Amino acid sequence: MKYVFILLFFLLSGITGHTTKLHVGSDKKYKQIKQAIAVAKNSDTIIVFKGLYKEGNILINKSLTLIGINLPIIDGDRKFEVLSVKASNVTISGFRIQHSGYATLDDPGGIKVYESENVKIINNDLYDNFFGIYIQFSKKCVIKNNRIISFGKEEQTIGNGIHCWKSDSLQIIGNSISGCRDGIYFEFVNNSTIWKNKAYNNIRYGLHFMNSNDDAYYSNNFSKNGAGVAVMFSKKITMRNNHFADNWGDAAFGILFKEISDCILTGNTFDRNTAAVFMDGSNRTLVENNQFTNNGWGLKIQANCMDNIIQKNNFIKNTFDVSTNGTLLLNQFKNNYWDKYTGYDLNKDKIGDVPYRPLSLYAVIVESNPTSMLLYRSFIVSLLDQSEKKIPSLTPENFIDESPLMKALKL
């Protein structure tokens, strides 16, 4: 008897959950997306065919699925927020959304999600919007495989590619973002994942965390941004297998850590950044299995950092491997490979017998007196560095890798 009830329940739910498909297009029943939304009921599907739709602001206040066929264009005419989502369980996929309005007070976006759950934004082109995708007070949203392109000239006049504010459990996967202020921006966003995205040529950061905890980003690519990634005032962020390249400029860096704690930075590659990792006030961070190559500074670790462990990294062909601004060092360096290491290994355990001091005298001098960078690559600098290596006297005593590796790790 019980099974019959269950069967009946499923059958009924199947009937009530039956979705109707509404077609929108120049030769279809509905000419405008707004008309279709007005008629639709919860969990209906609206199929939009190729064409240009200029309908001002489109409000989605029902649980609908919007599917674009052959990339229909929804245009905001540079006046309106293009799509506003104010309902849960909405899916938007296959559209080109362009020319949103510009207003600094209410931040219009290509797609803006308000206080909703389970919204999916998949396979859209967001072209020349103020903000690309804007999520606020929302949960469990998926933003996947979107291409966001904007043409920002300066920080003040352009929004972020994917902007998330006070949200939880978001998944941001496989998007490519360029020309925005920040590629991806997180503020008060927890328990979220950022995976396989590509952020390049953004004006400020590729990815920006503010006050966000328990997030992770994996296998992303950040290149040629004003600066790669900034993680600020956050806790327990996991950063794995990302690639940071060509963040090159007067004040650029691969990653900036500002007042963060308990983070994990592993398996990342840093190539050709002015400063690959800049740590300021960050505590208990594990830096492991990263590859630092061709950077100006490999690791800038300020004296206000505590209990960080830096182990099993490769430092190859950086101008300065590490630098610091004080004499205090409360962090631990061990088992790293330094290409400038010249020690020997008598017992063949692949660990150098002589400790290595990664901090060169010139790095200390430059940190305390930036003007002395003018003497970069002059004879006196190499002379000072060499003599300091032989008889360390000015560099901090405890800035030392007791067990440097003889060979680079295969990462």
Place this chain on the structure above:
Amino acid sequence: MNRILKYILLDILKNKFVIAYTIMLAVIGWSSFTLEDSSAKGILTLLNLILLTVPLVSILFAAIYIYNSAEFIELLISHPIKRKDIWLSLFGGLAGSMVIAFILGAGIPLIIYSDLNQSILMLAIGIIITVIFVALAMLCTIIYKDKAKGIGLTIILWIYFALLFDGILLFLMFQFSDYPIEKPMVALTALSPIDLSRILMLLQLDSAALLGYTGAIFNEFFGNTKGMIISFMLLLGWIVIPLIISLKKFNQKDL
């Protein structure tokens, strides 16, 4: 004048030391580009060579050559030739032969391996540095008639430009670190031909970003076309002024 110049030029080019110098430059030039994995690194290695070895060889060789040809100079003076012509041909012969050695040695790998703009600037800098230190050598030899003192002076000059000047700069930077010293420092750096050429070259390379704020100021001063012209005028000054002083002294000198 042309005949003397030609004679001196050929005489120096046949000199074993100059041939060895050319070969050394060539070996270092080719190996720095083939051993380093990028041309940018190769050009930096070559930059070190140009800023250290080239001045030393130029100033020492020129001084020794002039001292050794003292009798030849006396012989020439006994003929009806203007002293100015003798001195200038001597300068031309020395500078010309060292420049040829430099171009043959370091110039060819530079042009083959490196970006055209960078290699042209590098060549120009190398040539000017060579000529500057030949001119300085001529000044040293005219100041001291004694060979030991004269060569000692050339070595001191080299140490000063290659090492001491930067040391003094570093000292000043720390002494006045509480003041906005970037602009005066840029001006001071421009006073040493080696420092000026080093920074001019660095600004053309990727490493310019490392120079930070001070680099930006330097770039503002010397990075544009006008600044390039000014800096090359400064470098030319380092040739012309020692040469004119030495020429005046040579004209009045009682041999």
